[in-house]
Amino acid sequence: MSFLLFVRSPTVLGGTLASCLLLSACSAPAAPVVTPPIIGPDSTVHVAAGTQYLRGPIHRFFWGKHYRQVWATPVTAPVFNLRTAVPGGLTPIQEGGSFQTRNLRLLDRNGAQYVLRSVDKDATKALPESLRDGPIGRLMKDQTSVINPYGAYIVPPLAAAAGVYHTNPRLVYVADDPALGPFRESFANALYLFEERPEGDQRAVSSFGRSAKVESSRKVFTNLVYNPKHRIDARWYLRARLFDMWLGDWSRREDQWRWASFPASGGATVYRAIPRDRDHAFFKFDDGVFTHIIGWVKSNYQSFHQKIRLGDVEGLNRAARPMDKSLLVYLTAQDFQQVADSMQRSLSDDVIRGALALWPKEVYAEAGAEFDENLRGRRAQLPAVAARFYELLAREVEIPGTDQSERFVLEPTGPGQLRVSVYSLAAGRPDSLTGRRTFDYRQTRSIKVFGLGGNDSFELRGLPDHRFEVGIYDGAGQDVVELMSPTSVAGKAANVMVYDSGDGNTIKVAKPVKVESYVPAATEFDAAGWLLRHRLF
Numbered sequence: 001m002s003f004l005l006f007v008r009s010p011t012v013l014g015g016t017l018a019s020c021l022l023l024s025a026c027s028a029p030a031a032p033v034v035t036p037p038i039i040g041p042d043s044t045v046h047v048a049a050g051t052q053y054l055r056g057p058i059h060r061f062f063w064g065k066h067y068r069q070v071w072a073t074p075v076t077a078p079v080f081n082l083r084t085a086v087p088g089g090l091t092p093i094q095e096g097g098s099f100q101t102r103n104l105r106l107l108d109r110n111g112a113q114y115v116l117r118s119v120d121k122d123a124t125k126a127l128p129e130s131l132r133d134g135p136i137g138r139l140m141k142d143q144t145s146v147i148n149p150y151g152a153y154i155v156p157p158l159a160a161a162a163g164v165y166h167t168n169p170r171l172v173y174v175a176d177d178p179a180l181g182p183f184r185e186s187f188a189n190a191l192y193l194f195e196e197r198p199e200g201d202q203r204a205v206s207s208f209g210r211s212a213k214v215e216s217s218r219k220v221f222t223n224l225v226y227n228p229k230h231r232i233d234a235r236w237y238l239r240a241r242l243f244d245m246w247l248g249d250w251s252r253r254e255d256q257w258r259w260a261s262f263p264a265s266g267g268a269t270v271y272r273a274i275p276r277d278r279d280h281a282f283f284k285f286d287d288g289v290f291t292h293i294i295g296w297v298k299s300n301y302q303s304f305h306q307k308i309r310l311g312d313v314e315g316l317n318r319a320a321r322p323m324d325k326s327l328l329v330y331l332t333a334q335d336f337q338q339v340a341d342s343m344q345r346s347l348s349d350d351v352i353r354g355a356l357a358l359w360p361k362e363v364y365a366e367a368g369a370e371f372d373e374n375l376r377g378r379r380a381q382l383p384a385v386a387a388r389f390y391e392l393l394a395r396e397v398e399i400p401g402t403d404q405s406e407r408f409v410l411e412p413t414g415p416g417q418l419r420v421s422v423y424s425l426a427a428g429r430p431d432s433l434t435g436r437r438t439f440d441y442r443q444t445r446s447i448k449v450f451g452l453g454g455n456d457s458f459e460l461r462g463l464p465d466h467r468f469e470v471g472i473y474d475g476a477g478q479d480v481v482e483l484m485s486p487t488s489v490a491g492k493a494a495n496v497m498v499y500d501s502g503d504g505n506t507i508k509v510a511k512p513v514k515v516e517s518y519v520p521a522a523t524e525f526d527a528a529g530w531l532l533r534h535r536l537f
Helices: 003-007 015-027 057-063 068-072 135-146 151-162 178-187 217-226 234-247 289-297 310-316 318-327 333-346 349-356 361-380 382-395 527-532
Strands: 044-047 075-078 090-096 103-108 113-118 170-174 190-196 213-216 230-232 257-263 269-275 396-400 406-414 417-424 432-440 446-450 457-460 469-473 480-483 496-500 506-508 514-517
Touching: 044 170, 057 135, 057 289, 068 361, 075 170, 075 361, 090 178, 103 178, 151 234, 151 333, 151 349, 213 217, 217 230, 217 257, 217 527, 230 234, 234 269, 234 318, 234 333, 234 361, 234 382, 310 318, 310 382, 318 396, 333 382, 349 361, 361 382, 382 396, 417 446
Parallel strands: 230 269, 396 446, 406 457, 446 469, 457 480, 469 496, 480 506, 496 514
Antiparallel strands: 044 075, 090 103, 103 113, 113 190, 170 190, 213 257, 257 269, 406 417, 417 432
């Protein structure tokens, strides 16, 4: 969670409230000493994920009820045996994880990788060491209770029904096993989710599309902006994103994804999204006085209720916005509605009940009825959420090229309509259409086209409707910008600006098209710069 940054900002909270935060944190009891369960001959244990999150009524009033009771409820889990978990056993090879989740990477005899992901979290690792054991650290650790510790457990059957790739986590208990080797002290005596690691050759895993090559976001986005033969299956990604919203999973940064690659005609590669890390699905944050105030200011901290806040779909998707703007740029409103309608039909009441039945009976008794009601209520909203999601992305559009040569054609097709087509250029071959979309001024007010690298051409086949604000950014290379016809469809002066970096471009335009000299920002210049928008360079 990025909760840390908010707590440390008294200018946001105000002095009085900040003082209350610290007083509440100081009054929070220290975490109890947890005694490891006795491992019996049946190779199962009965253990709670986090009794330390139980708090008294005053603390809950100010800092939320959250999922504290679920954390404190003992569940039955099988003891994980590295020697027998998969045929030939597993070897621990590397510790990893984010600022809050501890991961242990495991390798089987065939080179396939798996991972143990801690059920309990500790976001205090993001703090300086001097603060970790103080009031801020204790408060930060306490707010781990906003996460349902078993949320990821029910996602696979829901994702399969929705047509979304997924990992297959299993709840296990890791005992004090000598086979952990040097990782024994750090990982023994705790609950984990054991799952496949989506990387490399996954032809044996149907939930990863049986892809022969699963790659990281950094690798895939680099391929996308360096070579137009690489492309994303945009409708597949949209389906995954609507599924995120249905689950209330707001933390969907680039590193929360892997990508299944598939060969396509002409030597092309198509990527399909594999969401991973469901720690923030089913988030429950706004049920305390202070957390409600924080959630009102930090609109990405949206709780998993029966209704999705249609007025703040932007906040729910803020973490993934750079990805959404890049990867969904050629999809239409009809695409969004078709995907939403399809998902709504697929996520039946039986599917929801079947997924919740996978929970340990103790967890289902605590949260099953609430989740059933919430998932059905949010399902009914999927078409409306998709429509709002489209509206937000359509307002200000950014269309990137690659570091190869492209031809961008901007062509008015009627009053208030502008069609943008992007073609890949290759010597000795016809231009290849890589993307096209027609924009309507009632939905879109700004269209920015970025040539990035390569020697690109920009063709204005008429002046766009003046209600569009059009920006042409040349980027690297020697580019050509040409107004093919000065006629304005709407009969009024167009609102087009050509940004010329002055590196040898040829610009053939007449009024009212404006030309402005500029120094490109790194994120506007070439493929490497574009990756900065995705925090991947």
